[in-house]
Amino acid sequence: MAGETTGGQVAGGTPGGRAGQLKSSGLRHGWTTGACATAATTAAYTALLTGEFPDPVTITLPKGQQPAFALAAELLADGRAMAGVVKDAGDDPDVTHGALIRSTVRLGPPGSGVVFRAGPGVGTVTKAGLPIPVGEPAINPVPRQLMRDHIAEVAGRHGGAGDVVVEISVDHGEEIARSTWNPRLGILGGLSILGTTGIVVPYSCSAWIDSIRRGVDVARAAGRTHVAGCTGSTSEKVAVAVHGLPEDALLDMGDFAGAVLKYVKRHPVDRLTIAGGFAKLSKLAAGHLDLHSARSQVDKGYLASLARQGGASVELTAAVAAANTALEAIQLCSAAGVPLGDLVAAGARATALDVLRGAPVAVDVICIDRAGAIVGRA
Incomplete structure (x- = not known):
């Protein structure tokens, strides 16, 4: 899942809402749905009071x-x-990216303040554990406050009372939301309006990590005592088959094992299952908490040392060290009866327990091959 990010150094705003240039990376930053909703709301309320839409419309981010x-x-x-x-x-x-975010503003009763509504394509919260109460539009706290601040500013400038109903909608948002965590988190009917700084920082991955945290929160609020962090859909199916876990106990961990472990350390559950492909979990066993191929590599020398500990011959150990892939390494060991998968699972569990540092969380690890067969457990 790709999504909005929530922090980072930027060079500043650019006219017309076009993305700006990141100081350090050369990549263009962008704007969160919360920033876009605030801009649309500011323009709409200004037009409601004055009859004219400011275009372009300028906002001030946090x-x-x-x-x-x-x-x-x-x-x-x-x-x-x-x-x-x-x-x-x-x-x-x-x-x-490219979604049309609309804000429709109308006057509310005197003293009502700002009331938010979910229009087409914006979800509604249906499960506890999120920062917005059940039944409310999925508009996060920071975008809400940003819109309130700008409504107050426009009201002060043009003589309004600031009592308005704001309906945020996203064209095709319900369809887009199927590619996000929203359905699993209990946000139904569309997207969330997100962002803490208003700025999307390319590839910072904070949106995915934030989704992991919200997944833990929702599972805990639902009374789940056992959750599973899975590297992909195949490992999710295996975790469900082995442990019978419901959907809201499954965390789409992806490559972010460290994010799961660090958050569960602060917000414990009784049991955490880590399920994933053998190659990725071999990286966790070797001490890597980010399992992405751009940031960590399978260490076949480490696999060879594990194989040797598991009883591999000198020749097999050398063959594992020279293997083309992790898959080849485990196939060689399996054929020789060396439990490399179990050893990797044990190593991954040891890394997890080290990160958890005594938190009251029981941990088990399931390693699978590409076909979804279990090749190691600890």
């Missing part, structure tokens, strides 16, 4: 940047104003 956003849609009629902004995620592979 860290002081002031990007300007071009409007892609405008409507002023029947006591309401609608403005739309196309999200630009910069160079991040964000599933919401």
Whole structure:
């Protein structure tokens, strides 16, 4: 899953809502759905009070940047104003890149303040454990506050009371949300409006990590005492088959083993299963907490040393060290009756326990091959 990120150094806003340039990486940063919703809301409320849409519309982000956003849609009629902004995620592979985020604003009763509604394509929270109460639109706290601040600013400038109903919608949002964690987290009907800084930092992976944390929160709130961090859909199926876990106990860990372990350390459950491919879990066994191929590699020398500990001959140990892939290494060992898979699982469990550092969490590890067959357990 790709998604919004929530931090990082940026060069500052650029006109027209176009993504800016990251100072250090040369990649373009982008804007979160929360920033886009705030820009659309600011423009819509301004038009409701003045009859004119500011285009581009400038907002102030939590860290002081002031990007300007071009409007892609405008409507002023029947006591309401609608403005739309196309999200630009910069160079991040964000599933919401290019989505049209709309805000429709109408006046509310005196003293009502700002009331948020979920329009088409924005989800509604149906499970406890998220930062928004059950029944509320899936608009996170920081974007809510950002919109409130800008509504108050527009009201002060143009003589409004600031009592409004704000409906956020995302074109095709329900379809896009199927590519996110939202259905599993109990956010139904569409996307979440996210962001803590307003800025998407390419490949910072914080959105995925945030989803892992929310997954743990939802599982705990549902009373789950056993969760599974899985590297992919095949390992999820294996974890379900072995342990009979419900969907809301499954964490889409991907490559972020460290994120799961560090969060579970602070928010313990009785039991954590780590399930994944043999090659990825061999990296965890070797002490790597980020299992992505760009940031850690399978250490076949380490596999060879494990094989030797498991009774491999000198010749087999050398063959494992020279193996082309981790798959070849475990096939060689399996054929010789050397339990390399179990040894890798034990090593991965040892790394996990080291990260958990005495937290009251029981850990088991399941290693699988590409076909989903279990090749090691600890």
